[in-house]
Amino acid sequence: MSDQNQWQNAAWGAPLGGAPSSGGPSAGQGQAAPAQPAASQPAAPGAAPQATSQPQAQANPCGYGAPQPRPSYAGQPQGAYAAQAQAQPAAAYAVPAQSVPAQQPKRRGWIVGLAAVLTVLILGVATIGSCTSVFTSSMGAFSYESPSWADTVTGDTVGIINISGTIQYDGTTSSPEGLKSQLDAAEQNPHIKAVVLRVNSGGGVATAGEEMSTYIRDFSKPVVVSSASINASAAYMISSQADYIFTDKTTSIGSIGVIMSVTDLSGLYEKLGISVENITSADAKDSGAGNRPLTEEERAWYQDQVDQINEVFINFVAEGRDMPVEEVRALATGLTFTGMDAVENGLADELGTLETAVAKACELAGIADADTVYLQSSTSDLSRLLDIMGTEDSLDVSGTLKELENRVGLE
Numbered sequence: 400m401s402d403q404n405q406w407q408n409a410a411w412g413a414p415l416g417g418a419p420s421s422g423g424p425s426a427g428q429g430q431a432a433p434a435q436p437a438a439s440q441p442a443a444p445g446a447a448p449q450a451t452s453q454p455q456a457q458a459n460p461c462g463y464g465a466p467q468p469r470p471s472y473a474g475q476p477q478g479a480y481a482a483q484a485q486a487q488p489a490a491a492y493a494v495p496a497q498s499v500p501a502q503q504p505k506r507r508g509w510i511v512g513l514a515a516v517l518t519v520l521i522l523g524v525a526t527i528g529s530c531t532s533v534f535t536s537s538m539g540a541f542s543y544e545s546p547s548w549a550d551t552v553t554g555d556t557v558g559i560i561n562i563s564g565t566i567q568y569d570g571t572t573s574s575p576e577g578l579k580s581q582l583d584a585a586e587q588n589p590h591i592k593a594v595v596l597r598v599n600s601g602g603g604v605a606t607a608g609e610e611m612s613t614y615i616r617d618f619s620k621p622v623v624v625s626s627a628s629i630n631a632s633a634a635y636m637i638s639s640q641a642d643y644i645f646t647d648k649t650t651s652i653g654s655i656g657v658i659m660s661v662t663d664l665s666g667l668y669e670k671l672g673i674s675v676e677n678i679t680s681a682d683a684k685d686s687g688a689g690n691r692p693l694t695e696e697e698r699a700w701y702q703d704q705v706d707q708i709n710e711v712f713i714n715f716v717a718e719g720r721d722m723p724v725e726e727v728r729a730l731a732t733g734l735t736f737t738g739m740d741a742v743e744n745g746l747a748d749e750l751g752t753l754e755t756a757v758a759k760a761c762e763l764a765g766i767a768d769a770d771t772v773y774l775q776s777s778t779s780d781l782s783r784l785l786d787i788m789g790t791e792d793s794l795d796v797s798g799t800l801k802e803l804e805n806r807v808g809l810e
Contacts, residue, residue: 548772552590555769557760559595559753566603566611566633572775573600575610581774582618592769593621593760596641597753602632605657605708612715615640621763625756626650626747631735635746636712639719643759645751646738653746655716656733657709659701662689720745 548558560581562573571577585591596615602608615622615637624630624638626646631654638644646652668675668690677685686697693701709731717727722745730744741747751759761769 547776548774549584549588552588552770552772554590555592555761555764555766556590557593557595557757557764557769557771558585558591558774559597559757559771560774561597561599562611562634562637563597563599563627566600566607566637568604568607570776573603575607575614577776578611579614580776582614585774586619591620591774592764592766593623594618594774595753595756595760595771596622596624596638597627598624598630598634598638599627600631600634601629601651602634602654605633605712608633608636609711609715611637612640612719616719621760623756623760623763625751625753626652626738629735632656636715639716639746641719642763643749643756644747645749645756645759646741646747647752648738648750650738650741651735652738652741653730654733654735655712655727655731657705657712658733659705661687661693661701663692664689665691716746 558581560572560578562578564571564573566573568574568576572581582594585594611633622641624641624644626638626644627650628647629651630638630646631651635653635655675688675690677688677690679685683694683697683700685691686693686701713724713727713731716722717724720727726745730746736744736746738747738750742750749755757769757771761767
């Protein structure tokens with residue numbers, strides 16, 4: 400047998416225990432399959448052939464491995480698929496893993512959906528809160544509702560009203576409608592002998608401060624002010640109408656004056672390439688639009704308004720503190736004073752705490768002692784949330800827009 404035939408029998412599987420083939424078909428095998436070329440690169444000339452496609456058949460060392468009859472289909476010519484399978488290298492016995500597309504990351508659509516739902520809910524609650532605040536503000540001045548504290552008050556009592564944050568029209572006790580609602584309730588309740596205003600505010604809208612000052616001035620029962628960290632501008636205008644003012648040593652108090660801001664964004668618009676054309680009924684109608692500077696005539700006009708409002712402020716303080724107008728005018732620098740200086744210059748009466756103010760209220764009411772109750776609107780937790788979300792302070796957008804419009808406030 401030639402070396403070539405021996406190699407073929409070894410490579411393509413001679414029958415176990417059988418004699419090597421001479422190149423023709425073996426007995427009982429039928430027609431042998433033609434030799435298939437190896438899948439590897441051709442061997443170099445003269446090199447010994449290597450069995451790379453199938454493992455060589457090993458002789459049975461025990462002698463009982465007589466050749467078994469082969470089925471008839473074994474002698475049939477192999478198709479292309481079988482030939483290709485035989486031509487695979489030894490490593491092909493391990494079935495290669497099928498190419499599986501990389502698993503796509505889980506879609507986070509539900510997160511986006513949840514965020515959208517929450518956004519809608521927040522905007523809805525804010526809208527309802529704004530509507531609730533407007534409705535409360537509209538009805539507060541025309542209807543009387545018994546507050547939650549009315550049923551709990553028995554015996555001599557001093558009512559405490561908080562005035563904190565910005566003085567504005569928001570329905571709270573820091574607004575004209577909210578303050579008047581509580582003052583009216585205290586006026587009609589025989590157990591409320593006096594009121595203490597706990598003030599912690601830097602001021603706010605001039606008109607709101609004027610209205611609240613009028614309500615305090617016209618209240619028939621004693622009113623005492625307890626100043627917290629700050630009692631300035633419109634808040635001090637309100638405080639000046641009380642019967643007595645307490646302040647701490649470190650309280651910032653006073654700031655008698657008025658400010659009006661007109662924003663000019665024309666320089667920014669020019670840099671951004673933004674052109675704004677105002678169609679107005681009069682030349683000065685767009686003076687506060689913010690896209691052009693004021694003319695000298697417009698500036699003088701606004702200055703005159705500020706001076707008039709400042710005179711109203713000074714007269715309120717002079718009347719409420721029983722001070723000469725010129726003396727108050729000298730203090731109307733727009734600056735605050737410490738509590739100690741305010742006692743010296745007459746803007747406050749005495750240094751003291753909230754408890755000191757309550758004791759003074761009892762004294763002015765002619766009673767030895769009294770319970771205390773905070774006078775505030777009766778609101779559920781949901782209503783309080785709606786009120787908070789309905790205020791301008793809760794929406795940064797409102798604050799941003801206010802910077803782009805005229806603002807008139809006391810400072």
